[in-house]
Amino acid sequence: MTEFLQPLVIDRWAYVFTILLLSVGLYGLVMKKNLIKKLIGMNIFQTAVILFFIQQAYKHGGTVPIYDTTVGARPELYVNPLPHGLMLTAIVVSVATTGVALALLVLIHRRYETLNEDELLQKLRES
């Protein structure tokens, strides 16, 4: 059993973790009826992608990517800084998306006085 699991799960636990988070996010998106919970599902999904990028920057024994005279010019001893830079941008995008989504939810709640998808569909059909 462990021989089977070793290469799939234990060596690649970061991937397994990403997939788990993605599934949790997708579950929230599809199954939850409350629009706020859908939004939270979406955020978890985005966070999973961000963590996926960050974990591939990691190097065992690597240090902060600032030139250090005691370490020298050896790229294999520094953590890859690029994914962090990229994900900083992705986080900004994610914040902006959440902001727009929340503004839309305020708009919906003002108009229909509910954030439950079923009740909302009911009211949409009636109007």
Add this chain to the structure above:
Amino acid sequence: MTWSQLPILTPVVLLVGATAVLLTGRIRPSLAHRLATATCASCFAIAIALAVQVHHHGPTHYALGGWSPPIGIELVADTLSVYFLLVITGIALLVMVGAAPAVERDTPGRSVEFFAISLIFLLGLSGIVLTGDLFNLYVFLEISSLSAYTLVSSGDERAGVAAFRYLIVGTIGASFYLLGLGFLYSVTGTLNMTDMAMRLDPAAIPVRLAAVMITVGLGLKMAIFPMHRWLPDAYTHASSTATALIAPIMTKVSAYVLIRILFFVFGTSMVSIDLPIAQAIMWLSVAGVLVGSTMAIAQTDLKRMLAYSSVAQVAYIGVGIGLATPLALAGALLHVISHATMKCCLFLVVGAVELQTGNRKLSSLSGIGRKMPWTFAAFTAAAVAMIGLPPTGGFFSKWYLVLGGMATGEWWVVIFVLGASLLTATYFFRLLESIYTRQSSELAPIKEAPLAVALPIVILGLAVILFGLFNSRILDLFLRDAMPPGLVISG
């Protein structure tokens, strides 16, 4: 200024324009529309200059911040990019010219913000088609999507719900794209498109996984069946100007990204031979054409009918991408420009009708063709092009699609295009019949739309026919050079 700086000029002009619109709008709101139109006009001029430059001197590269690629981000304007840039800026200019009365009516007191966000939306789209960097593309994709959600929410009272759905689906699509990009980055260590195309190993499992994820992500953005559910709601409930701006170009730009990544980064042989991605896109698009057309027949609201027909027409582009032969891809690209013009024309007519009558039910259109002759002459041209009758642009794009299918022995494409055109004909002929032949007394006070509204509509109607008549010129000027490596249009 040197010519090599032209690629960056479009996004910069749009960004400056958006800021200027917001600032001057505080002082004099009436200036916002003129400023936005002027910005779009200068962008169209820049796009033409860029097209001339690329035609004579080949692809133009611009390294952002002086960092040379593949380390830095570069903008690349090649024939495919400028083709899409011309479509985006041209449509934007024509929508902007007549936008003032409709925007003032749909979003009273907020027209300054509306114009500023429209320019940001165009900034995102032009950035997407110009960038040569895959992560930069994601950022531009999200800039355009975020402004699209906002524009959609500016519509009627249900627009908020439609925009929220669009936001959720669009963000999931973008996240899938980003996840696929993560796999690609982890195996190649680069984000530059050209560099990545050289370093990719098409047989590696992460690369294949990435190809699937990116296709799913972009499929959501492009509304390929069965991922099209967000589109009809978003287009129906958005304000008429927002729909006329978003519908013709947003899904086309997603198609551009799909073409760029599948054929230029992954390579034709990988996506059509090693993996059945192209085939999957093709069959889903075939289903999309049939479902979209059938749903369009069942609608009673003019805007919703056009929205469903958008699902169908965008799927034609998917069929062309899926066939992955030079002529079919040329058909898909030709359909980009012809569908953008005719759909923009149709949605602008909807806006003009709403402006003049305050109604957009199909039943209320009886006899309107005589009251608004110029507008509905253009509408008829666009409707004929939607059905795909010669000599309009819509006919020739489907013609190349059929030729491309026959080249590889896919004879069913002939029957499919004929059948789908019949479905389209069903709802457009019904519409044209009621517009022209039926009489209606309630329509008595309705007048032709004001010149600024009617002029862009007539220009688009003429363009639809001209693109058909000069389709071989478009083919020679743009499409031959726009083909991805490995695909050559013979003859």
